[in-house]
Amino acid sequence: MASPVARPPRPRGFWARLDRLARDSAPGAVAVLLLLATGLPLGSVAHHGGMPLTTLASVYFWTLYRPGLMPPWLVFGLGVMADLLSAAPLGVNPLTLLLLHGAVLTQRRVLARQSFLLVWVGFALFATAILALHWTLRVLLALSLQPLGPALLECGVTIAVYPLLSWLFVRVERSLEPV
């Protein structure tokens, strides 16, 4: 680490840039960690669709408040990672997340100024629509009807957990430099 003897010529510039990089990559890193955290074997919850889709909340929040830190390629990467982890047919998560990203971008100016409650209602609407599309795509790709119960449960849990995740994201957001 930085010993006082072997200091780089412009320590302030380098460390400031490193700091900036770390802060800029925080939204993506938090999203990846949350995605991995949903795989932790916490008992019976996970096995019946009772785990929230944290990627939806991550993409929604950061697209709404810091679209620059949640670029499309990151959304795409998150989707691919989610698909590979859950051994799902590839492509469904990237597509639905990108559509969410695009849809939120169009409503961003109106939605970002609203109170938390309205933002949450907005998330509920977006999440329901996206998960309905998700289910339809799964049915089309598997060419067989998928059980609806776990999907509905997943949708409910995802919406219910949003305030908690939002609180976490706000914490991260405050540590970033102002826009």
Added chain:
Amino acid sequence: MIRLSVPLRQALARLMLPVLIAASFGLMLIGKADTVLIERARTQLADLVVPLYAALARPIGTLREAIAEVRGLILLRSENARLREENERLRRWYDRALALEAENLALRRVLNAPADPTPIFTTARVVADVGGAYARSALLALEPNHSVRKGQVAVDAAGLVGRISEVGDRSARLLLMTDINSRIPVQVERTGTRAILAGTNGPRPRIQHWTGPEQPQPGDRIVTSSEAGAMPAGLPVGIVREGRTGLEVEPFADLDRLAFVRLHDFGLGGILPPDQVVRPPRPRGRGG
């Protein structure tokens, strides 16, 4: 970094989203067409994240134990009564089992029948369950030089759990028998009726396509069948229950709280995934 003019950069940024959406559709096509490639990508990601999960396994285990402890303290009295009753019942069974074992040994000696070989097994820790609403699978952490193969049978202390569907260097994916893609040949222990156990992504897989006139009855014990060489016969699977849409099987294995599984190598190679099926060589044409 390459410096681009502002309008060009904006145009590129605006193009990014549609291009990536198209790429998602492309991924869907690749996923349908080239399963080997996708599988390799999956195992590599699993190899990458499994050490992370394995490092977390201990604190998570402690947390789960603490929760179980609290629950145990709350239910201490009723649990105690239940265990006492069960103990009494099991002691009767124990006596019967000893008598039957002695009888079995005697009969084997008379018939000169060889004893069933004890299969070799590896124990693996379940470090993540990553299924979500559309799949039931778990990731296992393995030692780097493991001998786990695709298709191996996984059991916990009580019964069948599922089969290994993907194997990496340090990880393996376990397809639970409740997964919608899981089909397991089984038989009713009482009657010997063959059937297929089909996962539904729900907690209880469905029993279907039974042969013969006798329908499985609720309360029947289900064990694996050696049909098609995919499974050894006689592994305990579960109990038949009357479900809403038909007959279901309540698994013996505690699929909700898997911590360790035993992976048995029964030396069976039946029902390989499609990419491993070797087609017989085509007969040469007239010229060859």
